[in-house]
Amino acid sequence: MKKVFFSLGLVISLSVAGQPHTPMTPEQKALQKTMKTLAKGLTRIQYGILYNDQDELLAGVRMIKRTQDGFLTRHGEALKEYMPENPKFAVSLAKLSEKNIERYIRMMRSDIFSKKDYSRITAGYTHIMQECVGCHRKLRKRKW
Ligand code: HEC
Secondary structure: OHHHHHHHHHHHHHHHHHOOOOOOOHHHHHHHHHHHHHHHHHHHHHHHHHOOOHHHHHHHHHHHHHOOOOOOHHHHHHHHHOOOOOHHHHHHHHHHHHHHHHHHHHHHHHHHHHHOOHHHHHHHHHHHHHHHHHHHHHHOOOOO
């Protein structure tokens, strides 16, 4: 009998875990889309560094650039929801990260063309990654 209860409990908890949490709002979906593009771009940059592949590096840079024009600030409303206790902070964090990422991308682009110095390019990659993780640590709901 105990076993039956156990299995029943397992089935229930599995089906609960399988449920999506709350449905995503269109703003959250748009934010997620931007995030996925940023992640892909960064991955291509990493690949470009590891394989010494300039085309791949530039493709990654372009992917991140394509999300520009307020690529984070335009998600202000969605970002605010991740920090209801201090929505203004979420927006100013987005502004600052956006500015920094844009600057690092510009620097990386010129490093790719002029110096082809892979340690500088790698430093740029790390700086961008720090921006991503910096915001995620503050705004992300999900645990790593
Ligand atoms: C201004 C804040 C901010 C910055 C900067 C930021 N993100 Fe995010 N990111 C978020 C938030 C908020 C989420 C949603 C987290 C959640 O719901 O778990 C997220 C989620 C993600 C996800 C998960 C998407 C999914 O499908 O679940 C990826 C991947 C991601 N970000 C990549 C990046 C990369 C790469 C960068 C840097 C180039 C970056 N992010 C910079 C706020 C930010």
